[in-house]
Amino acid sequence: MSTVEALLSLAKTALALVFLSYASWSDYKTREVSNNVWILFAPIGFALTFTELYLYEPLNMLVFYGLSFGLTAAFAIILFYTGGFGGADAKALMCLALALPVYPENLFTPLSQQISPISKMFFPITVFSNAVLLVFIPVVLLLLHNFYWRQKSGGKLFEGGHKDESFWRKFLVLITGYKVSVKKLREKWHLYPLEDIEEDGNRFKRKLVIISKDENRDATVERLAKAVETGKIQDDVWASPGLPMLIFITAGLIIALFFGDIVWILVRLLLG
Numbered sequence: 001m002s003t004v005e006a007l008l009s010l011a012k013t014a015l016a017l018v019f020l021s022y023a024s025w026s027d028y029k030t031r032e033v034s035n036n037v038w039i040l041f042a043p044i045g046f047a048l049t050f051t052e053l054y055l056y057e058p059l060n061m062l063v064f065y066g067l068s069f070g071l072t073a074a075f076a077i078i079l080f081y082t083g084g085f086g087g088a089d090a091k092a093l094m095c096l097a098l099a100l101p102v103y104p105e106n107l108f109t110p111l112s113q114q115i116s117p118i119s120k121m122f123f124p125i126t127v128f129s130n131a132v133l134l135v136f137i138p139v140v141l142l143l144l145h146n147f148y149w150r151q152k153s154g155g156k157l158f159e160g161g162h163k164d165e166s167f168w169r170k171f172l173v174l175i176t177g178y179k180v181s182v183k184k185l186r187e188k189w190h191l192y193p194l195e196d197i198e199e200d201g202n203r204f205k206r207k208l209v210i211i212s213k214d215e216n217r218d219a220t221v222e223r224l225a226k227a228v229e230t231g232k233i234q235d236d237v238w239a240s241p242g243l244p245m246l247i248f249i250t251a252g253l254i255i256a257l258f259f260g261d262i263v264w265i266l267v268r269l270l271l272g
Contacts, residue, residue, distance in 0.1 A: 008051060012100055019040070020246065023092060024244065035091075038088075045099030046099075072094060076090035076093040093128060102120055103257075112265055119260070132248075133252075149178065162208060182228050190242050
């Protein structure tokens with residue numbers, strides 16, 4: 001491998017790590033990431049990858065590059081429109097596909113000594129699968145917190161209108177949020193309500209909300225506050241900390257580069 005080729009691979013990897021690290025920090029601090037991050041990240045990543053492919057790879061690799069980006073982009077867009085992803089998360093995966101469409105094996109060898117077939121062809125998908133596994137850490141912590149709250153307070157996790165909700169809806173709320181006072185919900189802008197109130201004349205309904213959207217947050221909080229003030233519900237409502245997925249994506253990238261594809265490693269271990 002020539003010095004220039006090594007420098008190109010190093011530049012692409014460093015670019016992805018720097019931009020995703022900054023985006024993660026911004027997501028954590030403000031729950032927002034400026035579009036300028038992706039406007040800079042995307043063309044630089046594309047230029048570096050295209051240059052590397054043009055100089056050192058056969059032309060048919062351009063097809064695989066396009067396939068990796070196309071699959072990643074379609075996957076990210078579907079997740080975004082189904083509510084599984086934020087806009088910044090989708091843009092991050094697409095930019096990563098432009099900079100690192102495949103695992104940079106000319107620069108790294110994972111500690112696991114195993115480069116999965118998916119990493120060889122669709123490296124951003126490996127990064128995403130690693131990120132999803134990391135999400136299970138806060139899921140477990142939230143579960144433990146909720147059971148601790150129930151034991152300490154002696155209160156019910158689900159009450160009133162919640163009793164009519166399905167088991168799976170309750171379970172999703174249980175692993176993504178915890179109970180807080182409406183006052184705290186008002187003060188902490190990064191907390192998103194996981195329940196809402198519907199009123200129509202004398203009709204009153206309290207319901208759980210799986211996906212909370214930014215544009216609805218303040219109105220939902222005010223409806224909950226009014227219900228508490230009028231004594232219709234107690235001052236403990238479900239809310240989600242709105243965990244910044246970009247942090248998990250960045251961590252997933254670091255793990256994928258230096259350790260490998262966790263899902264692939266687990267599957268190989270299970271299959272012997």
